[in-house]
Amino acid sequence: MVDVKSGANPLFLRDEELRQGIELLFYAYRDFTSDPDAVLIAQGFGRAHHRTIHFINRNTGITVAELLGILRITKQSLSRVLSQLIERGFVVQRQGTRDRRQRHLHLTPEGVELERKVSEPQRARVARAYREAGADAVEGYRKVLMGLINEGDRTAILRSIRHG
Amino acid sequence: MVDVKSGANPLFLRDEELRQGIELLFYAYRDFTSDPDAVLIAQGFGRAHHRTIHFINRNTGITVAELLGILRITKQSLSRVLSQLIERGFVVQRQGTRDRRQRHLHLTPEGVELERKVSEPQRARVARAYREAGADAVEGYRKVLMGLINEGDRTAILRSIRHG
DNA sequence: ATTTTACGTCAACCATATTGACATATATTG
DNA sequence: CAATATATGTCAATATGGTTGACGTAAAAT
Structure with missing residues (x-):
């Protein structure tokens, strides 16, 4: 080839x-x-907000620490983005019941709506690429990308992907 | 699956x-x-510098405008990074002969050396993922990624990839 | 009772991007 | 040739998203 x-x-x-x-x-x-830029900028948000709501959406009830682990940023950095999202009603925090120090993050219906709108062009792009490449290629794409991820994170990601 | x-x-x-x-x-x-962070930071450079020397390496003699088109940043933004690389002797500019307004960018031997050192862990990562996934998967990976790229850019990228 | 953990916040700073304005040299065009 | 367009560079102000460091509070774990 x-x-x-x-x-x-x-x-x-x-x-x-x-x-x-x-x-x-x-x-x-x-x-x-x-892709998501136009929608985001219109909302006064940036890519950091997109990533944040994406992962809260995919991991409903995720704790702050877990989210930090995924995004690989500091809590001070997340803080800004997160408090803006909370302030504007796209995310809510719920105190943990088993461990009351934890804050479990959830999207509000508006948050779900925003996430969907923002990621729509991105999903369309992936859909098109998948369609054009075919099922076998998609399988290979997944395999290689998974192999590019740090070994220690793979199983966690596989899990999160399974019942995302 | x-x-x-x-x-x-x-x-x-x-x-x-x-x-x-x-x-x-x-x-x-x-x-x-x-991956490249450790090496870069030790040098006082950032990821922007890495991207820059990567693409100059892959497209020897690339003009400023072409590089801007690849990186999708403004010339003011590139300017800082580029002048640092020039100042520290990793990149040189040569005035175009056919069009003397153009500045053709080249890595110095030190620049080639730096690029290689910085990208080494990245290449190792890709090599490992390729090896683990197998040739067919690699083919699929390529196909899907190519499909994710903006349609208008694909042929140019294909070309640059062919005789990179 | 003490220590550790999860989270939050204040503050300073840095890298990288943006927009807008303007300048210079050269190429292109009428 | 004159006018215009292009390739590059530079100054300045600003935004975003990241960092480190210090400190505080509540709750869990030892």
Whole structure:
């Protein structure tokens, strides 16, 4: 398929192949994250808000610490975004019953609505790519991406993905 | 394979499948971009510098305008990063011969060295994922990612990838 | 009773992006 | 040739989203 400079130096080919994989990921992510921008900016929100409501939506009742672990940011950084979302009525916190120090995060109906609207073009993009590539390709896409994720996180992600 | 809540609501399944695809991309990109950080920070550089030298490396002699088009940032934003890289001897500009307004960007040997060092863990990560997933999966990965990229850019990327 | 954990908040700072305005050199066009 | 458009650079102000560090409170764990 790709077949660049093959025959010559297998080490070069390998390096080239890897760099292609890196570049494709960069481009795909670049375009993929540009989708929600229009909707978000109109709302006065940014990508950080999008990521936040996405993961609250996918993990209803997630605690602050868990969310921090997913986003890989500091609590001070999340704080700003989260309090804006709460203030404007898209997210609510519920004190944990078993552990009352915890704050479980939930989207309000407005939050669900916002999340759906914001991610709509993104889902459409993925849907189109899936359709064009076919089921086998999608399977490969999943496999490779999963392999790119830090080993320690994979099982947790698999779990979250199963009953997202 | 994934088979979540199948049988029930095909629309739900579809939505779920798409959200998985989105999430995988998020996680993979998150971990994948964290790789070069250590090396970069030690150098006093950031991810913007990495992206810049990556694309100059892959497109030797690229003009400023072309680079801006790839990175999708403003020239003011690129300017800072680029002048730092030039100042510290990792990048040089050469005036165009055909069009002398243009500045063609090249990595110095030090720049090539830096790029290689910075991207090394990233290439290793991709190599591992490719190895684990197998050739067919890699083909699918490529196909889907290509489909995620804005249609207008695909041919240009394909070209750049061919003789990168 | 003490220590640890989960969360929140204040404050300073940094990297990276933006918009807008303007300047220079060169190419293109009428 | 004159006028205009293009490629690049630069100054300035601003926004977003991240960081570190310090400290506080409530509740859980030891």
